[in-house]
Amino acid sequence: MTYHHSSTARAVLRSLVPVICPPEAAHLADAIVDHMALTIGALPSLAAKGLAAGLVTYDLGALVRYGRRASRLGPVQAEAYYASWEHGITPVHVQFAKGINQLMSLSCYEQPEMMEACGYRAAGWIEQVTKKRLTVFADDVRKQNEQILAPDPLRPSLKKEVA
């Protein structure tokens, strides 16, 4: 499914980056929100539509309490408003807040800078061990590849008997 953030969804998510992501990720907000679009696009369409509707509801819901949309709340109010959903009055509020937390945390720690901060350097490691396998174990790797294709009929004595 192709998914695009609406301007409302983008604004709400952008405003939630300081609430959900660590302070050191603040400058990555746009990249995090962009990444979330990719993830949401892979979800079941019903879930993606539910999230999109939820973001609009979340945005407008702040009007009642703060007189302004969630996407325009200051840091203290944004924190308090999200927390009110996180510990919400209905399971739907709670699940929505949890879902956004999960998606945004995923996108946050998919940023190369954040992975580096965790000490996670998978690309270099993959390159290193792949090279090792194809050199140190080259003979065994070749033998296994040959074994995969070698004749070894399940029923040696039988020929296909299709009329």
Added chain:
Amino acid sequence: MAVARPALIEGARPRGVFTRHDIHGDTVLDCDVVVIGSGAGGSTVAAELSEAGFDVIVVEEGSYYATRDFTADTSAMVRQLYRDGGATIAVGNPPVMYQEGRAVGGSTVINGGMSWRTPERVLDRWERSGLDISAKAMEPYFERVEKRIHVAGMDQEAIGNDNQLLKKGADAKGWKIIGNLRNQAHCVGSNRCAFGCPTGAKQSALVSYIPRALHYGARVYADVKVDRITRHGKRATGVMGKSAAGFNVAVRAKLVVAACGAIHTPALLVRSGFRSPSGRIGHNLSMHPNVKVVAIYDEPVTGWKGAHQAFQVREFEEQGLLFAAVNMPPSVLAMSFPQRGRALGELMVQYDRMVLAGMLCEDTATGRVRTIDGRPQAFYQLNETDAANLQRGVSLLSELLFASGAKRILLPFHGAPELASADDARRLLDNRIPAKGWEVVTVHMMGTAAMGADRSAAVTDSFGTVYDADRLIVADASLFPTPIGVNPMETIMALATRAAAHIIDNSRRFVS
């Protein structure tokens, strides 16, 4: 503006693999056997029957990717290789998030590569229920599968610190721990099993049974979603599907093999109009509920370097519990934490000192796959018996991790305090944690088209032949009459090999 897009670059395809790029209009194909799904069951049947001389077509909903396409871009791999981005939910309280592969090679592309025979106690149970399946009868099929996918113990140098800590803890407790048997040829510990093995070491169906099937003449049509099995009365006659580009694809076949996994196979049977005399299609869903704990150590662990699940703690196997170390990338771990903001940052900065340990529970509850508007929806309610077993397992696993030097342990249920000692771990058992409080995931779905000797109680016979249907065989984990308590891939492959032998032996009945 960001949009969802293919994240993997699909390179050249081997001869015999056709994708959405090769289907330029409505297409009709003919063959002896059409196999729906290219995972553990489908690929095995396809390879065995192709070598026996049958003309086989495999139809796969997912795309074709080769080893070179698998990179360190975790979320891109998840988006492309997992159904629904890995976020499919079985409805229940708690909901159970489950993952299925959706690519050529199926879930074998994204599993941990554990290769275990069906435990004898399970085969005995099945035999006692009337099935003509015994450990002795299955042995040649297990041997054949193990040779094909190169089941072996791990090279010692590929075992990472997280697994060594698991072993240290088990040894300190005096608990049984064994080296995992895995389908790998010199795994070098990239620890990326769940995202497509980038070294080619994991002998998934993608690099074993599928190449073999192609070598012996099978054709694989990727990017084609099967809508229904066509039939003439009770006789299956082929499949109808649609390519990712929107063209109709019809395959006419003498035999149809459904190998779409325990969620999609029952839905396919139902929407194709097949009815079991037992009324049990979609029932009997087992899930091996799985929970994880995170242990934090003082010293660096660097768990992402080293083989995934090199060991399994088998001390509590008879009680239906297995433990393993299951490192995941930071992003996947971060999304599992309830923490956010500064607290999340403070936790994640300790990523390199964490051991993620998981636990598989052989469940007593069963759920159901219902077909709603043609689509499968799983329903599964964790019962209090299994929740109590999970609670005991978390307590024991935590004790083990403390015995290996863990300083703190984070737990998989709502509002749980961190554990700071083995005494804390033991005190976990003081208060019952209700089923609804758990965070449960799984990758082992089984049992929804169960085999059995009694057609009034089962969906298929022991070869997967669907009762009250003709020329229709199931070859995936749907067949399991009960959960098996270990990783299911080898059991699926062995049963599929057995089914292939049955088809070859009875070719006049199935493929004339």
